[in-house]
Amino acid sequence: MQNMQPDLARLVAETGGRPRTATQHVEAALREAILSGQLAGGTALRQEDLARAFGVSRMPVREALRQLEAQALVDFAPHKGAIVAEISAADAADTYAIRLALEPACLERSVPHLDARALDTAADLIGEMDSDPDPGRLGELNRRFHMTLYSAAGRPRLLALTETTLAGFDRYLRFHLAAHGRAHMSQDDHRAMLEAARRRDADAATRVLRHHLQTAAATLAAFFAARG
Amino acid sequence: MQNMQPDLARLVAETGGRPRTATQHVEAALREAILSGQLAGGTALRQEDLARAFGVSRMPVREALRQLEAQALVDFAPHKGAIVAEISAADAADTYAIRLALEPACLERSVPHLDARALDTAADLIGEMDSDPDPGRLGELNRRFHMTLYSAAGRPRLLALTETTLAGFDRYLRFHLAAHGRAHMSQDDHRAMLEAARRRDADAATRVLRHHLQTAAATLAAFFAARG
DNA sequence: CAATTGATGATTGGATCCAATTATGACAGG
DNA sequence: CCTGTCATAATTGGATCCAATCATCAATTG
Known part of the structure; x- marks a missing residue:
């Protein structure tokens, strides 16, 4: 790795560093959707629907939702699910x-x-x-x-x-x-x-x-x- | 529920609200262990070991670790696992x-x-x-x-x-x-x-x-x- | 007729299994 | 003797399946 080709280095940089994990991908996409307003406040975030939309299973979706909750972008209730945090x-x-x-x-x-x-x-x-x-x-x-x-x-x-x-x-x-x-x-x-x-x-x-x-x-x- | 007896209200309060989910339990226990110093900084947190210790599967452990990462109590690296955040x-x-x-x-x-x-x-x-x-x-x-x-x-x-x-x-x-x-x-x-x-x-x-x-x-x- | 109860469907939490990645260590070559 | 490479084991990420909880709504009862 000491003599990485400039081409390879650029390619890596373009792809955003390293191949992201599914959880990170879902988290980033959801965050962008929420911050841009594509997902309005109060929208229910069904794990199954999101999983189908991203082409993954429910698990990375679950972890992404937890991460977003820590950022105050979604509200989470046990056994009830996540909704996009309301703006007020x-x-x-x-x-x-x-x-x-x-x-x-x-x-x-x-x-x-x-x-x-x-x-x-x-x-x-x-x-x-x-x-x-x-x-x-x-x-x-x-x-x-x-x-x-x-x-x-x-x-x-x-x-x-x-x-x-x-x-x-x-x-x-x-x-x-x-x-x-x-x-x-x-x-x-x-x-x-x-x-x-x-x-x-x-x-x-x-x-x-x-x-x-x-x-x-x-x-x-x-x-x-x-x-x- | 409008006319809850005082006895019942006290009982609910004593039991600490509601039965917590496994993830919440593991998260609270790990946080307490980290903050009290029982788990020293740098300690590797193997999901399998923790799961056995708590008598649950690896999944609630994973989610708890992600929550603790958001609180800066553990450091997380993809495919490498979690370690207790060092104090410095x-x-x-x-x-x-x-x-x-x-x-x-x-x-x-x-x-x-x-x-x-x-x-x-x-x-x-x-x-x-x-x-x-x-x-x-x-x-x-x-x-x-x-x-x-x-x-x-x-x-x-x-x-x-x-x-x-x-x-x-x-x-x-x-x-x-x-x-x-x-x-x-x-x-x-x-x-x-x-x-x-x-x-x-x-x-x-x-x-x-x-x-x-x-x-x-x-x-x-x-x-x-x-x-x- | 209103309110509560009970059953059913939808949804999430948790367990188990498989795949992908990383760490470990033996071994060949300089 | 040290270094780099390759195979193997350990560990995590992800998928699938089952159990628990919640929402919905019809039925019953006062």
Whole structure:
């Protein structure tokens, strides 16, 4: 394995690393379907149906559903089955409270150690968010932008928690954008955070981030209040 | 079910709710074994052995291990199996970083809404921590004390995240106490937090909490540095 | 007629079996 | 003597089957 051909290395990279196990495949597909809204909140997830749809047995489906429950994307009840977690004003507020607790901590620890490569990646992601016409990709780009800014925090578990929270937030971002358009992506905040990070000004960056999250939370809460 | 007898209600409460499923039983038992140190970090968890030990098949064991992986108590590798997550200085710092992010947010939101019952429960728990001779129970009491103070935060997912993080912290608390004795429980901090909560002074309470966590993190880091 | 009970069908939890992957160790070659 | 290779055993991932639980609805009874 020491002299892996470039071709082979690229092939492996393209296939997403290594041949995934059936459970991982089902989990990833279901997560994507839930976050994209293809599976609406409240949908009952019958193990048999999913197994047929994926061409596997019920077992990998069961394990995938358990994993998704741990990510708060499905609600599980013994002997009753799984349903897609509902989105609600209360859950949105909960998600923002978690983000507001975790992300400033990530950013504060990361800013002093960010290298030029990460900063450039973040800048590219801002550009992609401006130019990508697919609103469905904005969630992924937004998540990658934030995680790039946090990537040098050096706290793997803290970052993992933040990433799953951000992933679960995708549904609300789509909601938000569908109602208000991409103007509410707050690209100004993103640019301000990046500039503060370039200046190694962690305090300014976290101030912008807090404001960014609080404003978004308030906007989303008002949206829910208006049309429940 | 509308006119349930008080006797029946008490009986149900005593039996701990409902008969748990095998997966839940195995998960709870393994978690307790890991947190108490009976299963040391790095221990390989063979599904077959565990299944025999619990008198069940490998399947509930598999699901329990997946659940524990989501709680960062075991490390899982496809086709390789599960091992008990190692404790380390880096992981301790990670855990404290998460606590320091989540818990002040919980406390700040909870203090304004705490009722007398919760405050009395918290006071009782401080007393129990002073008098209980079993050091193994201090982790549980400490966790319950903190969660009681956060219980009125009204953010179920934030609280759930905090509780699992606190649970995972039990191993480090035992470590800590074994080395330094119960003097380092920082009961003074606990009392100060409770008093601030009684005064509805959320700022003071969170200040004490932050100091409490930062001091404990520093002490534990020094301990790890001294004897690896 | 409402409410409870009992039977039936649908669905999940658990056990057992088979396949795929990884670890172990013997052995040939340099 | 060390290294790499190949065969074998141990272990996990997945499929299939059975048991337990829950939902649905008709029937009975007050």
